[in-house]
Amino acid sequence: MIVLGISSYYHDSAAALVEDGTIVAAAQEERFTRKKHDAGFPANAVKWCFEGARVSASDIDYVAFYDKPFLKFERLLETYLAFSPRGFDSFRKAMPVWIGEKLFQKNLLLKELKAIDESLGTADKLLFSEHHFSHAASAFYPSPFEEAIVLTMDGVGEWATTSAGIGRGSELSIEKEIHFPHSLGLLYSAFTYYTGFKVNSGEYKVMGLAPYGEPKYAQKILDHLIDLKADGSFRLNLDYFDYCTGLTMTNARFDALFGGPVRKAEELLTQRHMDLAASIQAVTEAVVIRITRALAAETKIKKLCLAGGVALNCVANGILQRDGRFDEIWIQPAAGDAGGALGAALAACHHQKGMPRARFIGNDGMRGAYLGPAFAQSDIEGVLTAAGAKFTVLEEKDLLDATARAVADGKAVGWFQGRMEFGPRALGARSILGDPRSPVMQKMLNLKVKYRESFRPFAPSVLREDVAEWFELDADSPYMLMVAPVCKDRQRPMTEAERQLFGIDKLNVPRSDIPAVTHVDYSARIQTVHSDTNPRYHALISRFKAMTGCPVMVNTSFNVRGEPIVCTPEDAFRCFMGTEIEVLVVGNCYLRKEEQNPGLKRDYKDAFELD
Structure with missing residues (x-):
């Protein structure tokens, strides 16, 4: 069975090809278009996957998409209704785009697939996986573990922002979730925005800046922005954020809390910005440690798999490693949305179609992540x-x-x-x-x-x-x-x-x-x-x-x-x-x-x- 996985229409679009449970090709669309974080349909990546795996479009049994567009549309709609009349202007402007791109995304996908090859664009071949299940599948199925806790954390998928599950053999189930608007990824992105970097691309800059500062604002974040429980579950205080209904991540109350306006791009970085970076990094580490300790204590499972954008926070990963609650930790190298394409294909193989997991060549199923084009x-x-x-x-x-x-x-x-x-x-x-x-x-x-x-x-x-x-x-x-x-x-x-x-x-x-x-x-x-x-x-x-x-x-x-x-x-x-x-x-x-x-x-x- 050959499955093509696709992620697109948000950021970091990608395609991946899985044959009988073995990953044979994967690439991000940005590498071909030369447009960073390209969100468009990954036509170039799809065509290369066929070329790299030496298969034709007619060989494809299923095409798997990395999230469920209608559920995402439902979340967008319910969020605006919950906060109305706040944000009505942005709602009015966004609705035509949502109807075209979210509500009827299945039709758009079939159209794009048909443009590549008529045999791809048939509704009976198209499967959908929930966003966080795609992340979880990308983390567990290529891992070297027979049994593991699977933790995914990012901004938001359809509704979930954090999910915890258990993988055993070819079985994977999600046991717990935290839902939007309460999101560790969005909290980190709020500080990315506030310190003058681009959301969805500048988070690693905040992580790199953090060691230059002191976590002077960490307690203020815990006191005002996030209610963190002993088991790592949390809720955000939405009074300080504007991402639910507005066009920015933070608002004037956030500015007042941290003593100044949002830093402009390329503006000089000050010690205050470094201290803010250190503070949100410290809070993120605290959340991750609490979640993983609670999961380890509850399940007694000694292996951990990670995916989702927060799993790219390698400083937090290092602290997890040294914390010693797990014997081994495996992290999906394409932990962000690009890896969702791979996870969707693997979920289709193992979860939806019941295939056993493939035997690995090397330490895991990712082949060192060397899955893209090569040249003679x-x-x-x-x-x-x-x-x-x-x-x-x-x-x-x-x-x-x-x-x-x-x-x-x-x-x-x-x-x-x-x-x-x-x-x-x-x-x-x-x-x-x-x-x-x-x-x-x-x-x-x-x-x-x-x-x-x-x-x-x-x-x-x-x-x-x-x-x-x-x-x-x-x-x-x-x-x-x-x-x-x-x-x-x-x-x-x-x-x-x-x-x-x-x-x-x-x-x-x-x-x-x-x-x-x-x-x-x-x-x-x-x-x-x-x-x-x-x-x-x-x-x-x-x-x-x-x-x-x-x-x-x-x-x-x-x-x-x-x-x-x-x-x-x-x-x-x-x-x-x-x-x-x-x-x-x-x-x-x-x-x-x-x-x-x-x-x-x-x-x-x-x-x-x-x-």
Whole structure:
């Protein structure tokens, strides 16, 4: 049985293909359209899934959509009725769009599917999964666990904002839910909005900013915004929010509570904003810990699966790991709405059609999240030649030697290999690499390559076999979704003068033997690299270790701020020529910036809308 999963019409549209319970292809639409968080129907991703899996549209048994549009329309309608006459103007403006896009979304889906192939657009093939069940399915079915608690947390689906269930074998059931408008994801997004970042894309910036501040407002949040119970259940005080009926996340009462108006985009960040970020991060961690402790105590189950946008909060995930209530934790790498496409397909296979779970190749069913397009060496050479690139084709040993040497020499290296990652993280297939030992690498990559805010941290890729010697973690973290401290013997103590620094002034203080990936609180967002899922990347870091003694590399996504991660060799070459990346490695092709035609350089940093 072959099932096509689709998520679309909100943000991060995607398609995924599951064959007899095995995940064979998945990709986000943004990678093809080059529009970040593209919400449109994922026609390009669907067509690529067919191509990547070598199936035709007529081979598809079912198409599964990741939520139930009519239930979502019901929630929107009931919310406005509950709050009326507040928000009537926005209700009046939104109603024509809702009727077209929500109420009749089934017809819209069938139309889009027919446009790809007539055989896809038949009503008897179309299945729907509830939003949080899609998240739960994406978390449990690819996990390595036979039995697990499954926790999903995000902004909102149809009604649910948080759900807890149990997976056993091929069975998955949702046992508890918290419903809209009470939402941990929306609470976090309210602070994303208030601190001047974009909702649904800037939450990770708030998480990255938090260590520069102190949680001075955490108690105020608990006293006024969220009523948090001992078991982690909660209710929000809606007097301070405007997301139910208005066009903003927060209101004037929220401004008054926290002592000022919403920060404007690109406005200077102050210590107050950093303290606000630290505060909402602390509250989020407290909620997650209470929920998971209560579930662990109630069920006695020792395995935990996570999905939903809140599961991308890798700082909270690291605290969960260290809390010790679970023997193992597995997090869906595409935890946001893109992963809903995959979850819908898996739910159709196992929950709706009763198929047994597939046997895994590797540690889990995600194949390292390398589920997107790959390109043959001959195609890469043809594309680069047509683009006017100057390159050398190297044998594998020479390629690894040259790349490891470039990183050791302090160069920024674009690394484009194999199948593209599914989810928001670059995991060594579409990555920019650097030397973690360099005290200037973080600042250089942020300002000269990524063109983004200087406070943003970078992640380390570390050989799985060496992770415990460098970080306070001895577990798999293949998807860069766990934060842990750098080992004490690798840390550099701060001087008294350095300890007196505040906020962003802390950025330039080296904190460890690998300062480029050590955040201001001595933590790091860790990716463990495994030889079975990404042998070439593992071999590269091994070569770097042989040269330097360090089994760690800086790994950041291959893009600039506001740009989706590169998908094709053309994308990679454009980004290479539009930034100060000094070396590009695409397949076996090795490119040096100084050898390229200067006429091919382009103004790139303003090519994309800032996120």
